[in-house]
């Protein structure tokens with residue numbers, strides 16, 4: 546399929562589409578677990594199912610690679626997780642018939658790996674809140690080598706083949722390999738077309754994508770950015786790294802990731818940024834932090850040396866960075 550990273554690309558596309566297929570089935574019968582993670586995003590059977598499946602399938606092909614993934618099995622393995630674990634086992638067994646409850650917890654916990662010379666990062670269900678609302682979410686996977694994202698793959702059950710929102714449709718996928726482009730694919734893993742960002746260079750015409758969740762951003766700074774740039778189109782609210790896939794396909798031009806005043810010191814998770822970053826960059830776009838610095842994936846499980854994220858079609862980058870500076874969105878907001 547691809548000259549370099551061929552086996553990695555084929556495997557990544559296969560595992561994200563299989564996991565996304567399961568997540569889509571589960572979305573039809575959502576089962577939020579009682580209890581919430583530290584960051585208050587609901588943990589679902591789909592997160593655990595996708596992480597278990599992808600962890601084990603990657604391990605079968607690349608046993609020496611480590612995995613840095615969002616979930617751990619503690620809540621599932623606890624007595625109150627019994628029903629959820631049984632549900633996860635039923636779903637995982639469809640793809641991995643030899644699974645049992647112990648194995649599933651062990652597969653999930655491989656995701657506690659430390660970032661090393663070469664490792665995968667996985668957000669099994671990015672946009673859990675969108676998932677629970679029946680809206681956008683993606684299964685997002687990336688490969689990092691020597692601190693550089695070299696491959697990204699996403700399963701996008703609620704985007705169509707042009708990577709535009711289509712709730713309940715056939716879904717799609719994206720695969721990007723450093724130096725070899727970003728490509729749309731079907732949920733069956735068939736490559737469709739090469740992605741290219743928009744060539745919009747007029748800030749007032751910028752199509753902005755923003756989080757659905759108000760708590761994930763700084764509403765006030767966002768309004769100021771829209772005003773300073775003179776953005777006329779109504780911004781579109783969308784959960785997860787589906788935003789990056791839409792932008793890579795030319796369906797949007799700008800994304801600002803700003804910290805909420807409720808959480809001013811929050812650091813981005815690598816799995817929330819690496820897949821989207823390479824998909825956008827390989828489509829000709831640019832991804833930096835809000836100060837214009839490259840995202841530093843050598844700092845651990847979080848991007849602890851960066852602040853926020855600016856995703857653009859490249860042509861609007863300079864104007865966006867100037868606006869960020871003008872409104873002070875390059876420094877964390879005052880805590881409330």
Ligand code: AMP
Nearest residue numbers: 584671672756758760761784785808817
């Ligand atoms: P989005 O749908 O773009 O708002 O981003 C979804 C991601 O936001 C999830 O994967 C979480 O890692 C992340 N997240 C969870 N809680 C917060 C929070 N309080 N502030 C910012 N991001 C968060």
Ligand code: MG
Nearest residue numbers: 668671672817
């Ligand atoms: Mg996430």
